[in-house]
Amino acid sequence: MIKSAFEYLVGLGNTRIETIGDQKFATQPLHPVKMATPATILVHSLSGLVEYLQSEFDGPDSLMVHVNSPTEVECFSNFNRDFARNRLIKAQAMLPEFSFERWLDPESFNIKLQSCFVPNFDREVMLKVVGNIKEDAVKTYGDDGVSQTVTAKTGVATMEQVVVPNPVVLAPYRTFVEVEQPASEFIFRMQSGPKCALFEADGGAWKLKAMQSIKDYLHVALDKEVDAGRLVIIA
Structure with a gap:
């Protein structure tokens, strides 16, 4: 039993890639080592998002700003070697609560x-x-x-x-x-x-109006960054 255990451990260090027909196989399971991505900063206003982007705090790299919904906007980078993006900052609106289709006194x-x-x-x-x-x-x-x-x-x-x-x-x-x-x-x-x-x-047409208003606001507030080609804003 001890001999077989040692042989198994030795075998772990001898991973080979074999080709059978047109398919490649590994003699041991392989797990990708993914690149680290930063934690996303959370703000609750468009002005906070604008201030972060204007500061170039995390560098002047090209970024995309995506208006996901009337209450959420996020900013991310190009994808890395793992096809994952650095989602640097997200803005979520803080709104008063009102329930439609609910009867109230x-x-x-x-x-x-x-x-x-x-x-x-x-x-x-x-x-x-x-x-x-x-x-x-x-x-x-x-x-x-x-x-x-x-x-x-x-x-x-x-x-x-x-x-x-x-x-x-x-x-x-x-x-x-x-x-x-x-x-x-x-x-x-x-x-x-x-x-x-x-x-x-x-x-739900109001959602499209709101998202367009957010996009217009960001275009005006970040016009220099957009004109310089550092930012792309989509909705």
Whole structure:
């Protein structure tokens, strides 16, 4: 047993490459020694990404900046001998949380409208409707499949049937704050309880707008690096 063990250990150091037909085989398993790649720096703003690239902290090598999504941008180098890239830095947007297609009570919905959406005309109309609903009358609302009405306070002591705005154009905070938040259409619905919910109605087109806005921002902020051929920005 000891002799066979020694023969095995000696055999480990005698790896050969044999050719059988058109195929090459190794007499021992081989494992590639991969080149090391750096840990990715994480930032939460486009300005942080721009400052890093302008500093040339890790050298002036040619880099590519890829806008992966409305909330993520990463920068990487050419591939190395292992066809792996150095992913140097990634920017991930920090955004307030809002759940679409989820029913909320009027108070919670009101707070989310004010904290998670850019002020505009439709947002103000919705705030007035949601903020003045009479809880004891919400169960009696009309619905023809598209429009809805609720009983709401319209004056000091006046109650009227108020039409619920639908669809509405809103701009939630859903991309980096350095660029304009893309506005899109939403379906605003209410149900007895009372409860309110928003449903996206643009098929995700806002994502393309946001990504193009990020690309335009980076092109302006990094125009010298792009003109010098050191950076390529894609979306």
